[in-house]
Amino acid sequence: MSETLVEAEGVTLEALLEALLEARERRAHRQHEWLVKHRQPVLSLTLVTPGAVKDSIRYRNCMAVALQACDQLLWGNRWPVLERQVLWLPTGAEAMWSVAHSASELKAATVGLEQTHPLGRLWDADVICPDNGPVGRTSLDLSGRRCLVCNEPAHACARSRRHPMDEVTARVERLIDGWFARD
Numbered sequence: 001m002s003e004t005l006v007e008a009e010g011v012t013l014e015a016l017l018e019a020l021l022e023a024r025e026r027r028a029h030r031q032h033e034w035l036v037k038h039r040q041p042v043l044s045l046t047l048v049t050p051g052a053v054k055d056s057i058r059y060r061n062c063m064a065v066a067l068q069a070c071d072q073l074l075w076g077n078r079w080p081v082l083e084r085q086v087l088w089l090p091t092g093a094e095a096m097w098s099v100a101h102s103a104s105e106l107k108a109a110t111v112g113l114e115q116t117h118p119l120g121r122l123w124d125a126d127v128i129c130p131d132n133g134p135v136g137r138t139s140l141d142l143s144g145r146r147c148l149v150c151n152e153p154a155h156a157c158a159r160s161r162r163h164p165m166d167e168v169t170a171r172v173e174r175l176i177d178g179w180f181a182r183d
Contacts, residue, residue, distance in 0.1 A: 016052055023091035030085075034098050035130040038082045041103035043110065044126045045070060045095040048148075051169040054092035062176050063093040066123045069113055074099060077109065103129035108140055119179050121148060122172060148172065 027044065034042050045066060047059055067086060074081055079101040086095045099106055110125035117123075127135045137144055145154040148171045149163045157163060 013052065019091050020054070023089060023094075027094055027096075030096060031128055034083065034096065035128060038098040038100075039130050040082060040098050040100045041106055041130065041135075042128045043070065043074075043097040043099055043106060044128065046124045046126075047092055048122045048124055048172065049092050050172060051165050053169075055088070055090050058173065058176050060088065060093060061180060062119055062122055063088075063095070065117075065119055065179070067095055069117055069120075069123075070095070070097065070110070070125070073109055073113060077101075079106070103127050103132070103135045104140060107135040107137075108142075111137060111140070111142055114145075118182075119175060121145075122175060148175075 027046075031042050031044055045063075047063055047066070049059055053059075074097065079099050082098040082100055084095070084097050087093065107125075107127040110127060114120040114123050114125060129135055146152065147154045147157040147163070148168055150157065152162075
């Protein structure tokens with residue numbers, strides 16, 4: 001979505017950024033509450049949604065696939081889920097699970113989903129340990145995310161804004177459309 005369309009819908013880019021920051025703060029607060037309540041790792045799932053549009057039927061369908069994959073991962077490994085929550089927000093879908101299992105194993109398994117599922121590159125699965133905080137890929141000797149467009153380190157491309165937003169968004173849309181058109 002271009003800035004013009006955002007403004008045409010009555011939402012400025014500044015307002016969108018403020019809403020995204022508020023959503024991130026609310027998510028962090030819920031994560032903290034669950035860590036205190038359950039004293040178990042929290043799996044927090046969002047989508048990689050470049051551009052101004054954060055909620056669309058395309059993204060909701062992608063999140064539905066991610067939810068199913070995560071639920072199957074947890075169920076298949078018999079890792080007890082103490083609480084599960086899914087929120088469909090204008091700032092993008094969010095899901096959380098409190099899982100009675102090792103945070104590092106949970107992170108390794110979710111990275112596996114991100115790396116092997118055809119839509120996994122669009123999923124952002126964070127694992128937070130009640131004692132040690134976020135479990136990063138580097139703590140498991142795993143490489144960082146790769147750019148959707150050129151496969152270089154994603155943080156470098158994002159920081160330098162190497163690719164036009166339209167190009168990144170089009171790549172995301174092709175990934176999602178390709179998944180749902182596979183049959």
